[in-house]
Amino acid sequence: MYRTAANVSERQLAPPALAISTVIFALRPSERSGRPTLWIPLVRRIREPFKGRWALPGGPLTHSESLQDAASRNLRETTGLAPSYLEQLYAFGGLHRSPSQRVVSIVYWALVQPTEAALADESENVRWFRADRLGDLAFDHNAIIDYALWRLRNKMAYGSVAYHLLGEFFTLAQVREVYEAVLDRELDPANFRRQIKATPEIEETDQYLQGGKHRPPRLYRFTGRPGLDPDNRSTP
Amino acid sequence: MYRTAANVSERQLAPPALAISTVIFALRPSERSGRPTLWIPLVRRIREPFKGRWALPGGPLTHSESLQDAASRNLRETTGLAPSYLEQLYAFGGLHRSPSQRVVSIVYWALVQPTEAALADESENVRWFRADRLGDLAFDHNAIIDYALWRLRNKMAYGSVAYHLLGEFFTLAQVREVYEAVLDRELDPANFRRQIKATPEIEETDQYLQGGKHRPPRLYRFTGRPGLDPDNRSTP
DNA sequence: TCAGTTCTAGTCAAGCTGACTATAACTAAT
């Protein structure tokens, strides 16, 4: 924070920098309970400001790509992930987000399926964190993630976004576990399945998941496409 | 559209320009029916590209102001309006939004109260349009307004945003007229008032609106603050 | 005084939700 005063005049002259960042969510089994939990990959900053601190993956916007393309390229380059869902979150443009320079960040949020998440790159400078145990991140990234979490919970309650955290086939109990992990409270299995079965986007298959220590549950499939924001309406 | 090919190389070099624009909504009585309708102020472009066409009010981002401040300054300068509600809509960054240069627009949407809207500047280059009769606007501004309308309808159905289109005191019938104007369908008066009266943010006053040709309706007051997006949570 | 209008309260059936019970279908231990 001392750094702030260093180059006020520079800051007045340079145009505001434009960056794209992404909050990436995936489910991973908890170490203890084994039940799915929300995890977020972060990258370590290798330059000032906030050198050494963890931050959201991000980078500049190149001229040949749309905002969404930039977000998804970025995501691939830093973490090796291909998202199953990608949506714009918010444009953050507060004056003092970065001590050195005025930066406007257009932030996206993404969901990746567990298979993807399992084989994601992890290295010295890329690491996954539990969404509820992030520590102090660079810039205003803690606040950004809080907002992304709020949005995810909201979309989950209304929209049909939960399925993008699962594979192609899933049991209703798995869907419930997703809801429980994200909303952080237990849900009544019977009532939950009644609601889910009432949504037309969920299709019953004639497959069953074998191998459990109990009655094998039926597998279902999601047959809806996202689509709401301008980018996903009809990308020109 | 011919213009597009003119200076491809220039475009590759210059950094993407960052602009702030705002979709402003207000209610005005319809010419014919007299019932309130949604109107939007637009400004005429005095430069290429799209010279002479109508467009959303907007402008550049200066260094000393946040995104929201830029939107509200802009709004004041171009239309003389002070909004009662202001929220970020979306960041539009398609490659071909502007034929001459790559422009990323962070768009806000605003609601203004009828008293404000009545004394708003109108001139050769600023004019109000009915939201459903806009004609062909500059850039992708038709699509932006469509999205803003979608968002307004959505927020209206859930949130408590309708009251920002009204003055401090209002009758329940006026609230209903707002809903009817925005959602574009008639609502049952009895059921509607039951719902509104159930929301805790609506406070009964002991005033009545006199002067009608019928039983004078009671006046109510809205006692809630907006608050949801990062800007409005706690502006630092 | 009465007709016309809107305001306002209330009723009723249909649908959804949360809490709960009960049975089905499998595995693992006895």
Add this chain to the structure above:
DNA sequence: ATTAGTTATAGTCAGCTTGACTAGAACTGA
């Protein structure tokens, strides 16, 4: 082979919300 344990799945019931509708209250203007 039987039984206990576990999850899957269906169903019931009361409480709440919602849409359609009825009816009276309160004002104005003829």
